[in-house]
Amino acid sequence: MTDAALHAPAASTEATHGHPTATGLSNEKLAMWVFLGSDCLLFGGLISTYLLMRHRSVEGPGPTDVFDIPFTSVSSFVLLMSSLTMALAVAAIARGDVHRNRVWLGTTAFLGAVFIGGQVYEFTGFYREGLGYTTNAFSSAFYTLTGFHGFHVSVGIVMLTTLLVMSLRGNLGPDRAETVEIVGLYWHFVDIVWIIIFTIVYLIP
Amino acid sequence: MAIVERPTEALTLPPVVTTERKPLGVFSRPKATTGWRSWVTTVDHKRIGIMYGAAAMFFFIVGGIEALAIRVQLARPEQELFSADLYNQLFTMHGVTMIFLVIMPLGAAFMNYLVPLQIGARDVAMPRLNALSFWAFLFGGIFLNTSWFLGGGADGGWFGYAPNSGVVFSPGHGMDFYAIGLQITGVGTLVGGINLVTTVLNMRAPGMTLMKMPVFTWMSFVTQVIIVFAMPVISVALFLLTFDRLFDANFFNVAAGADPLLWQHLFWIFGHPEVYILILPAFGIVSEIIPVFARKPIFGYPFMVFSGIAIGFMGWGVWAHHMFASGLGPISVAAFSVSTMFIAVPTGVKILNWMATMWGGKLTFTTPMLFSAGLVAMFTIGGLSGVTHAVSPADTQQTDTYYIVAHFHYVIFGGALMAFLGGFYFWWPKVFGYFLDDRLGKVNFWLSIVGLNLTFGPMHILGLQGMSRRVHSYRADYGYDFWNLWITIGSFIIALSVLLLLFNIWRSYRRRHLQPAPGPDPWDGRSLEWSVPSPVPVHNFDDTPVITEFDDWWHRKYAEDESGRLRKVHEPEEIAQVGDGSRAHLPSPSYWPLVLALGLPFVGYGLIFNLAIAAIGGLLLVAGLVGWALEPADDPDLPPHGHDDDHPAADGGDAAAAAEVPAATPDEEEVPAS
Amino acid sequence: MPRRLRYALAAPALLLLGACAEDAPLDSLKPAGPYARMIDNLVDPVFIIAGIVFFGVQIGTLAIAWHFRRRAGDDELPTQTHGNFKLEIGWTILPALILAGVAVATVLTILDLEDHPDGALEVTVIGNQWWWEYRYDLDGDGEAEIVTANDLVIPAGEPVSLSIESRDVVHSFWIPRLNGKRDAVPGRSHPLLLQADEPGVFRGQCTEFCGLSHAYMRMRVVALDPAEYAEWEAAQQEGASVPRGSLAREGMELFRTTCSGCHLVRGEGGNEDVFNGAALVSGAAPDLTHFASRGSFAGALFDLWRDLDGNGEIDADEIGGEMNYADLKAWLKDAPSQKPMSPNDGRGMPNLNLTDAQVDALVAYLETLE
Numbered sequence A: 001m002t003d004a005a006l007h008a009p010a011a012s013t014e015a016t017h018g019h020p021t022a023t024g025l026s027n028e029k030l031a032m033w034v035f036l037g038s039d040c041l042l043f044g045g046l047i048s049t050y051l052l053m054r055h056r057s058v059e060g061p062g063p064t065d066v067f068d069i070p071f072t073s074v075s076s077f078v079l080l081m082s083s084l085t086m087a088l089a090v091a092a093i094a095r096g097d098v099h100r101n102r103v104w105l106g107t108t109a110f111l112g113a114v115f116i117g118g119q120v121y122e123f124t125g126f127y128r129e130g131l132g133y134t135t136n137a138f139s140s141a142f143y144t145l146t147g148f149h150g151f152h153v154s155v156g157i158v159m160l161t162t163l164l165v166m167s168l169r170g171n172l173g174p175d176r177a178e179t180v181e182i183v184g185l186y187w188h189f190v191d192i193v194w195i196i197i198f199t200i201v202y203l204i205p
Numbered sequence B: 001m002a003i004v005e006r007p008t009e010a011l012t013l014p015p016v017v018t019t020e021r022k023p024l025g026v027f028s029r030p031k032a033t034t035g036w037r038s039w040v041t042t043v044d045h046k047r048i049g050i051m052y053g054a055a056a057m058f059f060f061i062v063g064g065i066e067a068l069a070i071r072v073q074l075a076r077p078e079q080e081l082f083s084a085d086l087y088n089q090l091f092t093m094h095g096v097t098m099i100f101l102v103i104m105p106l107g108a109a110f111m112n113y114l115v116p117l118q119i120g121a122r123d124v125a126m127p128r129l130n131a132l133s134f135w136a137f138l139f140g141g142i143f144l145n146t147s148w149f150l151g152g153g154a155d156g157g158w159f160g161y162a163p164n165s166g167v168v169f170s171p172g173h174g175m176d177f178y179a180i181g182l183q184i185t186g187v188g189t190l191v192g193g194i195n196l197v198t199t200v201l202n203m204r205a206p207g208m209t210l211m212k213m214p215v216f217t218w219m220s221f222v223t224q225v226i227i228v229f230a231m232p233v234i235s236v237a238l239f240l241l242t243f244d245r246l247f248d249a250n251f252f253n254v255a256a257g258a259d260p261l262l263w264q265h266l267f268w269i270f271g272h273p274e275v276y277i278l279i280l281p282a283f284g285i286v287s288e289i290i291p292v293f294a295r296k297p298i299f300g301y302p303f304m305v306f307s308g309i310a311i312g313f314m315g316w317g318v319w320a321h322h323m324f325a326s327g328l329g330p331i332s333v334a335a336f337s338v339s340t341m342f343i344a345v346p347t348g349v350k351i352l353n354w355m356a357t358m359w360g361g362k363l364t365f366t367t368p369m370l371f372s373a374g375l376v377a378m379f380t381i382g383g384l385s386g387v388t389h390a391v392s393p394a395d396t397q398q399t400d401t402y403y404i405v406a407h408f409h410y411v412i413f414g415g416a417l418m419a420f421l422g423g424f425y426f427w428w429p430k431v432f433g434y435f436l437d438d439r440l441g442k443v444n445f446w447l448s449i450v451g452l453n454l455t456f457g458p459m460h461i462l463g464l465q466g467m468s469r470r471v472h473s474y475r476a477d478y479g480y481d482f483w484n485l486w487i488t489i490g491s492f493i494i495a496l497s498v499l500l501l502l503f504n505i506w507r508s509y510r511r512r513h514l515q516p517a518p519g520p521d522p523w524d525g526r527s528l529e530w531s532v533p534s535p536v537p538v539h540n541f542d543d544t545p546v547i548t549e550f551d552d553w554w555h556r557k558y559a560e561d562e563s564g565r566l567r568k569v570h571e572p573e574e575i576a577q578v579g580d581g582s583r584a585h586l587p588s589p590s591y592w593p594l595v596l597a598l599g600l601p602f603v604g605y606g607l608i609f610n611l612a613i614a615a616i617g618g619l620l621l622v623a624g625l626v627g628w629a630l631e632p633a634d635d636p637d638l639p640p641h642g643h644d645d646d647h648p649a650a651d652g653g654d655a656a657a658a659a660e661v662p663a664a665t666p667d668e669e670e671v672p673a674s
Numbered sequence C: 001m002p003r004r005l006r007y008a009l010a011a012p013a014l015l016l017l018g019a020c021a022e023d024a025p026l027d028s029l030k031p032a033g034p035y036a037r038m039i040d041n042l043v044d045p046v047f048i049i050a051g052i053v054f055f056g057v058q059i060g061t062l063a064i065a066w067h068f069r070r071r072a073g074d075d076e077l078p079t080q081t082h083g084n085f086k087l088e089i090g091w092t093i094l095p096a097l098i099l100a101g102v103a104v105a106t107v108l109t110i111l112d113l114e115d116h117p118d119g120a121l122e123v124t125v126i127g128n129q130w131w132w133e134y135r136y137d138l139d140g141d142g143e144a145e146i147v148t149a150n151d152l153v154i155p156a157g158e159p160v161s162l163s164i165e166s167r168d169v170v171h172s173f174w175i176p177r178l179n180g181k182r183d184a185v186p187g188r189s190h191p192l193l194l195q196a197d198e199p200g201v202f203r204g205q206c207t208e209f210c211g212l213s214h215a216y217m218r219m220r221v222v223a224l225d226p227a228e229y230a231e232w233e234a235a236q237q238e239g240a241s242v243p244r245g246s247l248a249r250e251g252m253e254l255f256r257t258t259c260s261g262c263h264l265v266r267g268e269g270g271n272e273d274v275f276n277g278a279a280l281v282s283g284a285a286p287d288l289t290h291f292a293s294r295g296s297f298a299g300a301l302f303d304l305w306r307d308l309d310g311n312g313e314i315d316a317d318e319i320g321g322e323m324n325y326a327d328l329k330a331w332l333k334d335a336p337s338q339k340p341m342s343p344n345d346g347r348g349m350p351n352l353n354l355t356d357a358q359v360d361a362l363v364a365y366l367e368t369l370e
Helices: A027-053 A069-094 A098-128 A137-168 A174-203 B035-040 B045-074 B084-118 B127-149 B174-202 B215-247 B261-294 B301-317 B319-323 B330-342 B344-358 B367-390 B392-398 B402-432 B438-464 B481-510 B552-557 B592-608 B611-630 B655-659 C003-019 C034-067 C085-113 C226-236 C246-258 C325-333 C356-367
Strands: B558-560 B566-568 C121-128 C131-136 C146-149 C151-155 C160-166 C171-173 C182-184 C190-194 C200-205 C218-224
Touching (some): A027 B215, A069 A098, A098 A137, A098 A174, B045 B481, B084 B261, B084 B402, B127 B174, B174 B592, B261 B344, B261 B402, B301 B330, B330 B392, B344 C034, B367 B402, B392 C034, B402 B438, C034 C085, C121 C151, C131 C151, C151 C226, C160 C182, C182 C190, C246 C356, C325 C356
Parallel strands (some): C121 C160
Antiparallel strands (some): C200 C218
């Protein structure tokens, strides 16, 4: 056997610490992918629950009674744009532009917060129209599904803000671009889940 | 997760806790290497594995006592030694304990200890996350069992069907402990799955391609992949139940239009892959032991690997065979009936391959080999009754009777537990540096076999004769008296065999200095864990091995001579690693996984009793997360590591340190952060 | 196959069956009707195949363990066989083929069992904590003409189409000698067919964990020959008449005041005018209009009559014979002490604090409810 065959595939690692991994992905990045895979099942379970329950309410408002598709479309667009700014943030740090990275990180977090704000506004509106958490089958399933998603977005905002603070303190240089990328993976996932939720819950009757 | 990992050089661990730098100004970084503090802050996969095993054995006794109480009640007809209410708690807690707090953690014990060793790694991908897994399991298990003292154990069955599990029909706190307790242990399990999947994919030694990994590592890998996808589903189910119970949601409120089958589907979509989580590590263990004591390689390595993968995939397509009587309709029933039959195929392949491994070998029946052969025989019985369940019309007679109880005890006790017991005897010298007594071990084995068959064999008959599960009492004229009495006797034989195991452990420990040291490779093993000293040094490998083939360690000991016959060319002691850790650097111990895990039961108690407690739990969670995130994987204060000391630990290190990345060589395996 | 071999293979099955008690009223291996028989016929060959594999593996393992044991002093390595592709493919495909055969037979049986014959008697079976109710809507107008509990009375020799439902938690309706079980899920209705070849009594058990008295939630199917069944059906549709005896009348008055929160008796001798049924979570307790026409009570936990012929069962001809006063009085005196229930939560029958005299009066009244 040749020498080359005796060694692990000389992978170009994106690890910040440079040790080789068999897949070529750093442990942190691979772990994030695996975590996102598990999160798919979490949302899969919640979406299936929602699909089963949404038309089984005995009383109280149903989806068509409360949804404001135009409004939710705008907030969905905001979240979608935040994925764009996230990608820009990753690109910025990859090419060493620490300043731009900060701008885009902050913008992403801000857009995420706007999305959450929109959800809060939307749900308080629903509540006033008679759709509380315990009102009926649809309401419990709806608020639980969107609540879990909103929680994921909020965790993402915390992570983005943490990165921003680190950057402001000079601790997020281009050598740590992968960290931003990993948070980016999470953020894009959360956005994709929203697209699916928006489609299934709001758009498809 | 620390943001940067700063590699350090030689790790010398002073025995005294120093108080040099205080991260966050509060805690100094733990440095103890001995004593209870070193266990509580450990991130070493080996210690974590040992703790999983010890905790699992504790819960095994708890669950065993619950089982004996059940059997005492059922020994005679129409007995009411325990009220129906208490009995319902006993069988619920017995099931939950045995599955989630015994078999799963026993599997975790072996997987944690062995997988990094078998792939030639220093530790798992994220050592602190590994510690979190253990503490979450332990605290979740303790939390669940405190229900006994706080209003009564969970009483809705381990499967907790709605609406019986809701507040109307289970008004006590027991089911809250069930739902929240399993969420807490579930966090540990899921996080462990992510960790081990990453480890196996990323951290194999040079030359160890996937198809050169030991079968145990492969089965562990498939198990962890199943975990990653199955745990979120039970998590959803438990969230829905918790929201119904605590916040008046409508997920299982039939009056509000809910369908109780939602719970069943969610539970079993988790529940069926769960049984493969229970058994696959055991299949892996047996696949390691039999070749060693047959002195020939596993028969059909590719088939063994691919049958495990097939089980992992097909296990997702059979869940509704737990619901054949639930009113699914003939089309669903037929589909799941057929898919369930076919999952017997890869399992059958394994049985035959193990027998073929033994065929033509030179078999030595040490205790581990006895237990492994025991699994081959006993699991088959459980597998065959399983095939009869797959015939769904027959299952409408069998389901919810003692015939099912017989089935799953044969596969879990006669399968998983047999392998774990054999695994104890096999790897004990490697882990602890002394043998468990083999003669006592053989008695342990035979008592187990007799106890298992006397306890669970007659249950087949009882089930076919109509004895329902989960009944606290049965009529005297139904024909169940005879076998129930013998089953109870059998259960006490099992208890005796467990006591014998514990006695063996205690006695062997006491007499450990009276036996010769096992050395690195007492069994003439085949995989990498036998190439390092016993007990395994904290750093695992002095030098990362370079792998050229499957059973690489074996092939370093044996080579073909001129006439083509295999001869031993090296004794293990000649070529085993010596335990020189001077080239190793290791992840440092940490408090934060413990702190974070501790927050979880507080949140649980708070949700049940008083939100102020939950707030405390929340603070612990946040503190744990923040402390963890800000803590570097390796302690910057430990001497000497060749870096500047002018970076405060609070910011997780700086870019300059990260830039000092040594060239990766096969000799210096860096342990990554987290 | 040769006789001896057949017996040898059947031996374990026979051994097991022989070790079974003579008297196993819920024995699923003793079908008493066509549906249970279909299942039995399907699964018996599977048991035999399983038996063959069982013996093969057990004997094989023992034989291999013995034959290939390492002899003392033998340190040579055995031949290092790594596998045999063809053999492994073979023992992957062969079990798959066998199972495919079983699968085909299974699917056919599933379909056969679903085959609902036209004109079958239809009964709605409703599970409650911890008893079964049966509602017969004979003319299909949506109103049940007959409402009974515990004993499901059916005509023998004919298929009966059940709709299994629940008012509270998931239960399961199972009469092993007549068919497999079907779950009773609240909010759903599940079909199940029963047919008894001959008149007789067939016992059942709730087989889905349903709380405190899951073990004590039982039922009996009483199959009558068609003429007797017709009589029964007619009698059940009449209301109760006012009892003649003074103690029984006293019992009726007591019943009206004490029991109307849960139980209904129809007819002039009953409590239709004061019944409200609101005290229970499930909203229902057994309809007692023809209480004394049943063989069991309290969720079929207790026999209502004495087993005069000693065959271990209350047959149709023993109903109306000697009443089991001891258990009945104990039940009325303090029901929760006889069967674990949760009356304070609205689930089960409470202790009504009756005096013995009051219990006697009630019993006298109940005896008139034929």
